[in-house]
Every structure is written in C-alpha cells, then in structure tokens.
Amino acid sequence: MKTERIYLDNAATTRTDPEVVNAMLPYFTEMYAVASSQFSHTPGIQAKEALDHARETIAEKLNCSPDEIIFTSGGTEANNLAVKGIVQSFSKDKKIHLICSKIEHNSVLHTFQYLEKQGYAVTYLDVDSEGFVNPDQVRDAIHDNTVLVSVQHANQEVGTLQPIQAIGKLCEEKGVLFHTDASLSFTQLDLDMQKLHADLLTLSSHKIHGPKGVGALYVRKGTKLQKLVHGGYSEFDLRSGTENVAGIVGFGKAAELGQPEQVDFLRQLQKKLIGSFDKEIENVLLNGPRNLKKRLPSNVNVSFNLVEGESVVLHLDMKGISVITGSACFSRSLEPSYVMMAMGFSHERAHGSIRFTFSRFNTMEEVDRVVASCKEVVSALRRISPLK
Amino acid sequence: MSIPYTKKVLDHFMHPHNVGQLKKPDAMATEGSPACGDMLKLYLQVDEKSTTITDIKFESYGCASNIATGSIITDLAKGRTIEAAKKIDWKMAAKELGGLPPVKVHCAVLAVEALRTAIENYEHQHGLLKEKVPTTEKVVFKRLAGVINPLAGLDVVKTKLVTEVKIQDGHVKIYVELPPNHQFANNVKNEIAERIEPLWDVKKVEIIFRGE
Numbered sequence: 001m002k003t004e005r006i007y008l009d010n011a012a013t014t015r016t017d018p019e020v021v022n023a024m025l026p027y028f029t030e031m032y033a034v035a036s037s038q039f040s041h042t043p044g045i046q047a048k049e050a051l052d053h054a055r056e057t058i059a060e061k062l063n064c065s066p067d068e069i070i071f072t073s074g075g076t077e078a079n080n081l082a083v084k085g086i087v088q089s090f091s092k093d094k095k096i097h098l099i100c101s102k103i104e105h106n107s108v109l110h111t112f113q114y115l116e117k118q119g120y121a122v123t124y125l126d127v128d129s130e131g132f133v134n135p136d137q138v139r140d141a142i143h144d145n146t147v148l149v150s151v152q153h154a155n156q157e158v159g160t161l162q163p164i165q166a167i168g169k170l171c172e173e174k175g176v177l178f179h180t181d182a183s184l185s186f187t188q189l190d191l192d193m194q195k196l197h198a199d200l201l202t203l204s205s206h207k208i209h210g211p212k213g214v215g216a217l218y219v220r221k222g223t224k225l226q227k228l229v230h231g232g233y234s235e236f237d238l239r240s241g242t243e244n245v246a247g248i249v250g251f252g253k254a255a256e257l258g259q260p261e262q263v264d265f266l267r268q269l270q271k272k273l274i275g276s277f278d279k280e281i282e283n284v285l286l287n288g289p290r291n292l293k294k295r296l297p298s299n300v301n302v303s304f305n306l307v308e309g310e311s312v313v314l315h316l317d318m319k320g321i322s323v324i325t326g327s328a329c330f331s332r333s334l335e336p337s338y339v340m341m342a343m344g345f346s347h348e349r350a351h352g353s354i355r356f357t358f359s360r361f362n363t364m365e366e367v368d369r370v371v372a373s374c375k376e377v378v379s380a381l382r383r384i385s386p387l388k
Numbered sequence: 389m390s391i392p393y394t395k396k397v398l399d400h401f402m403h404p405h406n407v408g409q410l411k412k413p414d415a416m417a418t419e420g421s422p423a424c425g426d427m428l429k430l431y432l433q434v435d436e437k438s439t440t441i442t443d444i445k446f447e448s449y450g451c452a453s454n455i456a457t458g459s460i461i462t463d464l465a466k467g468r469t470i471e472a473a474k475k476i477d478w479k480m481a482a483k484e485l486g487g488l489p490p491v492k493v494h495c496a497v498l499a500v501e502a503l504r505t506a507i508e509n510y511e512h513q514h515g516l517l518k519e520k521v522p523t524t525e526k527v528v529f530k531r532l533a534g535v536i537n538p539l540a541g542l543d544v545v546k547t548k549l550v551t552e553v554k555i556q557d558g559h560v561k562i563y564v565e566l567p568p569n570h571q572f573a574n575n576v577k578n579e580i581a582e583r584i585e586p587l588w589d590v591k592k593v594e595i596i597f598r599g600e
Contacts, residue, residue, distance in 0.1 A: 386429035386447035
C-alpha cells in the first residue's frame with residue numbers, strides 16, 4: 001500500500017497553492033511585459049496593474065499604504081535591505097550601534113555579524129528558556145548611538161512569538177528604528193502596521209503557499225533607507241531590477257488566500273500533536289513556549305529523551321514523514337542548533353529535538369499517523385540506546 | 389533534504405545487526421557521549437584458548453552513520469581472533485558500507501575506537517599484553533582523553549576537568565574539578581572508572597571530587 005507523504009516542514013517552505021499557480025500562469029506566456037514599459041504600450045500597463053494589485057492586497061493585510069511595500073527576491077533580501085539599508089543611510093563617520101536577538105534567522109544574524117566585522121558595534125540579545133526576548137533588555141541595550149533594533153516576530157525553530165509591539169513602542173520612544181522579520185507569522189497572525197510601531201517588516205511569499213523567489217519589505221513612510229541593488233528606478237527607487245511580475249502576482253494571491261479560519265485549524269493540529277505526544281510517548285519535552293497563545297500556530301518542537309534527532313528524522317522519512325531536527329548530526333557544521341544553545345538547552349536536548357511545522361494542507365488524520373510513527377521509531381531507538 | 393547515505397548504510401541503520409547487551413561480557417568499552425550527539429557501547433565475549441571473538445553486541449545513541457558502523461564493525465569482528473579484529477579500521481568499515489559522507493567519518497571512527505578499547509581492556513585483564521607497560525600518570529591521561537566532559541562536549545583532559553593523577557602500588561587517585569553533588573558527577577565517575585580499572589596493574593581506582 002502506498003501512503004501519501006506527510007509534509008511537516010512548512011517552516012522551511014510550503015506547497016504552492018494550485019490557485020496561486022493558476023493566477024501566475026498568464027504572466028509567463030501572455031502578459032509577459034514589464035511594468036517599466038507602462039508609458040510605452042498596453043501590455044506594460046497590464047503588468048503595472050498586476051503589480052499594483054498585488055501591492056494593494058498585501059498593503060491591505062498590513063493596514064498600510066501600498067507605496068510602503070517594496071518587493072524583493074525573498075525574505076533574505078528583504079532582511080538584508082532592511083538592516084544594511086538603514087546602516088548605509090548613515091554617514092560612514094558616524095559611530096552607530098545596532099541590536100538584534102541571538103535567535104534571529106540567519107539572514108538577519110549573519111548580516112549583523114557581517115556588519116560587526118565591518119566595525120559596527122552590535123549587541124546580541126539573550127533569550128530565556130522559552131526563547132523570549134525581554135523588552136527590558138532591549139531598553140537596557142539601547143544607547144545614545146543606537147540606530148536600529150531587529151527582533152523577529154516568530155522563531156523559525158521553536159515558534160516563540162516575541163513581544164514585538166512592546167519592543168516597537170519603546171524603540172519609538174527612544175527614537176530608534178525597529179525592524180521585525182515576520183516571514184513566518186504573516187497571514188497566521190494579525191500584523192497591523194498602525195499598531196505595531198515597526199518601521200520595517202519582512203515578508204516572504206513561499207512561507208505562505210506562494211512561489212519561491214519573492215518577498216517584500218514594508219518600509220514606513222519617511223524612513224531613510226539606502227538601496228542595495230542599483231540599476232534602475234523600480235520599487236520606488238529602492239530595489240532595481242526587472243520586477244518578477246508572475247512571482248509578485250502569486251505572492252499577492254497567496255496573501256489573499258490566507259484567512260483567519262485556517263489559523264484556527266492550525267491551532268487544532270498543534271494542540272492535537274502536543275497533547276498526543278504527552279499521552280502516547282514517555283519523556284517528551286516541549287521546546288519553546290508552553291503557552292500556545294505565545295507560540296506560532298503552525299509550530300511544534302519536541303525533544304525525545306535518550307535518542308538522537310537525525311536517526312528519528314531518517315526513520316520518519318522512510319515512513320513518508322518529512323520533519324527536521326536541531327541535532328548537530330544534521331548540520332554541516334556539526335554544531336547543535338544555535339537557537340537552542342541560546343535558550344540554554346543541554347547539547348543532548350538539542351540533539352534530540354524534532355520540529356513539526358503544519359500548513360492548511362495537513363489533516364487531523366495525518367497527526368494520528370505521525371504520533372503512531374514517532375512512538376514506534378522512538379521506542380526502537382531507545383531499545384538500542386546505551387542510555388537508560 | 390537529500391540524504392547522502394548509501395543504500396547499505398541505510399540498510400544497516402534500519403536493521404542493525406548485533407544490537408543489545410551481553411549479560412556476562414569478557415570486556416566492554418564506551419566511546420563518545422550524549423553531549424557530542426554520538427555514543428557507542430560495545431560488549432565482547434572471547435574464547436580464552438583461541439582468542440576468537442565468539443559474540444559481540446553494541447548499543448548506540450547516535451545518528452544513522454553511528455548505528456550503521458556499529459552494525460558493520462560487529463559483523464566484521466565476530467569470529468575473528470582479537471589480533472585480527474584489531475586490524476579493523478574505519479576505512480574498512482566505510483568501504484563495507486559503500487562509502488560514508490566525509491562529515492560523518494568521525495562516527496565510524498567512534499565505533500572502531502570502541503572495538504579497539506574493548507579488545508585492549510580484554511588484553512589487560514587476561515594477561516595478553518605483549519609489553520607490560522606500567523601504568524603511569526601519562527598512561528592514565530592518555531586513556532582519559534577518551535572520556536568526554538559532559539559540560540563541554542570535549543574530553544576531560546583538554547577541558548582540565550581532571551586536574552591531577554596520583555599512582556601508588558596499583559592505587560590510582562584521580563582528582564576531578566567538579567563538586568561531588570554535581571548532576572554529572574556520577575556519570576563522570578563511572579566513565580573514568582570504566583577506562584582505568586581494566587589496566588593490568590591497577591588494583592583500585594579512586595575518584596576524588598572538589599573539596600573531598
């Protein structure tokens with residue numbers, strides 16, 4: 001009997017919704033003109049309209065103005081543009097200070113590390129054992145020459161939702177710019193730019209069932225940002241290059257398709273998986289917030305004691321279940337997850353951690369199959385483990 | 389994710405051979421630690437006359453590569469004399485498995501080390517040493533380089549967890565820079581004892597924690 005694969009790696013990327021693909025298709029073979037030709041011919045106007053429509057859809061979701069949305073090649077570019085773009089908008093002679101958390105996605109963290117090597121002062125904020133940044137720490141870290149704070153909305157590994165509204169507010173009070181990477185939370189949680197106090201916010205298309213290769217940066221009106229990609233005037237002169245029209249159309253469609261009732265369903269999947277693990281398998285530790293209101297609805301992360309993560313992942317893969325682990329054995333560097341190290345976990349707990357991330361395409365029946373498979377795999381591995 | 393393992397590695401990983409414990413092993417050895425993400429415990433039964441390995445079992449906490457090499461190495465060692473089994477190295481194991489990803493070679497090395505240490509322990513306990521090197525501080529430190537400091541993921545010598553070794557008439561005293569009530573104190577004590585007790589001229593091993 002061939003069973004369907006159960007894909008639970010949706011924090012890495014999601015299935016492109018077939019409706020999204022359908023919306024994109026005409027922009028490859030029929031309406032393939034570029035928006036910059038809008039002043040020359042009709043197809044150019046069609047392209048411009050398609051971009052405008054996608055921009056408006058996303059702006060509406062964020063309760064902001066369409067001209068505050070800059071399309072990029074993805075979340076990574078948006079994060080680079082936000083951080084380097086702000087830093088480069090200051091004169092080279094000015095001594096500036098930057099702040100981010102220790103558990104940011106690599107596209108933020110590596111950018112800060114790069115800037116630190118260039119001579120900029122950077123403070124990396126600690127997190128607690130559930131992955132939270134304390135707003136008081138942010139306040140203490142801000143000095144006279146601090147210009148930018150970047151704290152993600154939802155963590156990629158353990159789903160911790162940071163108090164970004166509180167952090168944003170105190171940044172505003174101190175006159176410091178605030179950036180947040182909301183790639184994972186967009187469409188799952190309410191992001192209202194009139195309430196968030198964020199000056200810059202990153203979005204990614206392929207995390208929300210849109211195509212890969214598209215993202216966006218929200219830039220609050222009046223924010224001074226230096227462009228990084230030169231060569232033309234597109235995207236309000238903040239990001240040169242021919243617009244990925246089909247991709248942006250797909251991103252817009254994906255944003256439109258993300259509805260609140262799907263989030264309730266994700267919460268049900270999450271609750272069921274955590275509850276079943278607790279009931280069915282001994283010695284399982286939940287990694288990340290226990291209070292599910294402070295956790296990304298699509299995320300579950302647990303450590304199975306006394307077994308190593310890569311072995312669990314491989315066994316599950318053979319059973320048709322796709323998940324990932326924070327084990328060192330899984331990474332090229334042979335270092336355990338930096339997120340879990342920052343949370344103060346033992347190496348053992350990080351090595352045994354498994355991440356399950358849902359999407360609206362998963363089902364409750366799949367959760368049952370996952371729990372049964374995990375139970376089988378974990379007990380087999382515990383049997384051969386020298387640790388008892 | 390593409391899994392860079394050969395079919396043979398995956399076969400041994402999914403269905404490992406010689407898994408479990410021996411009730412009355414003639415020798416045993418542990419390599420690695422949970423902190424490193426890989427740990428392998430190996431048990432030997434040896435026929436005293438012929439020095440043939442008549443039974444061998446292993447337990448593994450580790451990744452696919454660790455489990456698969458444990459399986460292949462025990463297959464290779466079974467039925468060999470201990471002299472012949474000493475010649476098994478990681479290259480042989482990797483070859484039998486159809487190759488290992490370079491980043492995973494250290495897991496194969498761990499299994500080979502467990503086999504060698506277990507054989508060495510057997511030789512110490514059964515008077516089979518060709519050269520009876522007396523146990524000196526240097527010998528003890530060399531052996532302790534295989535014990536992992538659970539706090540650091542590196543060995544207890546490099547991380548200076550073991551601060552001093554004193555030896556007198558086969559009585560080995562090992563000073564450990566941990567309070568006696570530390571959560572890992574017992575683990576460290578057992579692992580150190582397991583390493584040093586088998587040495588041919590060692591009569592007693594005493595582990596002394598900070599402040600004792």
